[in-house]
Amino acid sequence: MAGVVLAAVTVVGAGGSAGAVGPGAGPEADLSHHGHVSLWEGRVGVWLVSENHGPSDIPQATVRIAFSEPMAGGEELPPACLWSSDRVVSCRTGALGAAGGTGELALDLRTAALPDEMTVEVTTAWRDGVADRNRLNDRHRVLVLATGDPYVF
Secondary structure (H helix, E strand, O other), X not given: OHHHHHHHHHHHHOOOOOOOOOXXXXXXXXXXXXXXXXXXXXXXXXXXEEEEOOOOOXXXXXXXXXXXXXXXXXXXXXXXXXXXXOOEEEEXXXXXXXXXXXXXXXXXXXXXXXXXXXXXEEEEEEOOOOEOXXXXXXXXXXXXXXXXXXEEO
């Protein structure tokens, strides 16, 4: 299964739009990502919930989490995730059923330095051919200060 994610991430990273479907083509769903990000003492935590508001099932999707600061090497990720670079983690959501399918993710990572702030971008990288006309709830850019406070998106 990791090979599927790697292939999708490679195509997206090469400038393509894997899984992107134009309006009116194929099944349609509304994928959203919400959660919060915290930064403290060289650590960053991301707690994320991916939801499908329907009307069609999403067999598999990939969420991309990009950091403006590099992460320290050697961090172990959850089984559904992989490092795309020292600043990007890509994770499978698993199957998300229509109108209510939910996937949860938690990351606890070390930064390479001790930044006072960073920007975290959460986006859908791939939706397995399912169209999503509401792209406002699956793309977020969050400025996080190193206070330990949760910044909600």
